[in-house]
């Protein structure tokens with residue numbers, strides 16, 4: 001104790017702590033290098049992410065806008081309703097061929113009012129608006145027969161070239177070889193735009209509509225494909241979650257560890273790495289050719305994606321079950337709970353956040369999967385209408401969001417290309433939403449200590 | 450606690466509750482318990498002592514067949530509870546564990562409320578007909594575990610939020626809530642501080658009036674304080690089994706003597 005009162009008695013240290021020795025310097029330097037490498041890696045990753053997202057947004061955001069031309073159409077009762085009694089069945093007899101001239105007349109009026117007309121041929125005018133114009137008018141009339149006899153303003157889709165011109169995709173100096181648009185037409189478009197007869201608006205049809213044929217890019221929407229994806233996810237959720245969780249619980253908690261369960265375990269891990277196209281051809285052979293399920297049906301797509309998702313769900317569920325401390329199982333067994341009670345009362349609730357996360361990641365993977373859908377015919381210009389009822393949605397031919405995007409990316413008209421990017425935005429929004437749900441669910445279950 | 454069983458059990462305090470004969474336990478090829486014979490008395494605290502790895506836990510876990518959960522573990526020999534072989538084919542280990550409760554080394558309350566922790570056993574065994582009876586059992590068990598005073602105002606709070614000592618007493622309350630006949634405790638105080646240890650030891654002494662208690666401990670002082678009978682294990686053998694006083698003051702086997710004087714261990 002008395003020593004402590006004499007600090008001056010310290011002798012100088014053999015090695016000063018204030019001077020770093022060579023070894024420490026080297027160690028610190030290598031640590032700094034490692035940190036820099038980590039920061040660079042993260043920086044590269046972030047740069048790519050920003051590049052990716054900005055490209056998607058720049059290319060895809062225009063798909064959510066569409067050019068419309070306001071056309072007053074005189075719905076001539078003499079042509080549309082010859083019997084004159086507005087009988088819906090009679091009205092249906094008037095086809096789009098009957099409507100097309102009425103729309104043409106309306107358009108002619110708009111063009112003449114703008115002071116053009118003589119220098120534009122009939123087909124030049126036709127090319128200004130979408131080929132879907134007549135059916136658009138017809139649908140509206142069938143929904144509301146009282147319009148017959150009046151002159152009604154319709155917001156008709158402008159053709160994809162006109163739309164592209166307004167969005168800066170089509171340039172005056174580049175259209176010399178384009179049969180679908182001429183400089184005279186663009187002059188007309190400019191003048192219509194000044195009048196307000198032609199304007200850009202939000203494109204609800206893109207979000208809720210169906211795919212359209214090659215020549216009507218402006219009418220194509222992703223809505224029906226979205227429904228197809230929804231039905232497939234429903235199938236995947238209803239099948240893969242219970243099967244996957246039951247299989248994992250059995251393997252993890254009940255099965256004896258022997259060569260057979262080892263084999264199953266190896267197989268499941270390997271299945272997770274099998275390319276999805278393999279599942280596609282398996283689905284084609286098993287579900288369509290052997291079981292004779294309908295082609296292009298979301299039911300079959302869902303079954304194929306279930307096969308693909310199962311390994312993911314099983315692996316993550318088993319990991320979640322393994323992470324539950326064994327002391328909880330002991331505690332339950334110790335008070336005389338059966339194996340099943342210990343699993344369902346204690347282990348499963350604790351593993352729930354992990355299981356849900358795994359399931360939603362599996363679903364998200366399935367949602368973005370394209371390759372297997374190609375093989376079972378869920379790609380192409382498949383569905384034009386919403387399914388007739390809830391159950392019909394499972395079996396009526398349909399596509400899915402990623403397959404629809406792939407289909408659009410293949411087509412010639414640049415307007416489809418724009419829609420492909422727009423579709424990717426919608427797909428990403430869905431994936432973000434699913435991840436958000438995963439996070440919320442995890443929080444909710446974790447709060448139960 | 451059911452009065453009937455209480456009076457029944459009071460009849461003969463020196464009854465033999467558990468009889469083990471020629472017990473062998475193997476973990477795969479490892480012979481962990483070698484030829485152990487032991488008689489565990491009712492209404493008595495029996496302590497298992499011995500150096501680490503000598504098989505105390507293994508033998509304890511044989512008594513309520515918790516070893517069944519370990520795939521590679523095999524048990525041979527005969528263990529009788531009230532004269533019935535617990536390894537008989539007809540015995541459901543789940544039913545056995547309701548009679549032979551267990552408290553583990555590390556406090557392991559369920560991640561549920563204090564109330565639900567204690568109520569879980571009675572619930573799954575259908576011991577109560579209504580909420581009032583369940584409340585009664587929960588209160589009685591917590592009182593016996595000397596925890597009631599500390600938690601009665603926060604029964605719905607999470608059991609995992611209690612201190613280590615409180616958690617262990619909660620686990621004891623959970624174990625006695627199913628009215629077991631035997632209570633097995635595997636080093637119940639090893640994760641506790643001295644004050645909590647003293648509380649649990651006091652509790653064990655009180656539990657003796659209702660249960661047969663078997664406690665594994667690495668602390669010889671603890672064995673001396675709480676137990677009436679002590680068994681000394683060494684390398685899988687039961688070396689000596691006798692009155693606790695006898696073991697600590699006058700051991701017959703030289704291995705026991707060197708262990709309690711601190712030469713093995």
Ligand SMILES: Nc1ncnc2c1ncn2[C@@H]1O[C@H](COP(=O)(O)OP(=O)(O)O)[C@@H](O)[C@H]1O
Nearest residue numbers: 476479481500501502503504505506507508519
């Ligand atoms: N789950 C197990 N698997 C394999 N060997 C085990 C297992 N548990 C215990 N053992 C072995 O059995 C022997 C006795 O262990 P244990 O009963 O835990 O001893 P103690 O509780 O007396 O410290 C030790 O040699 C240990 O390695």
Ligand SMILES: [Mg+2]
Nearest residue numbers: 505506507635
């Ligand atoms: Mg032990």
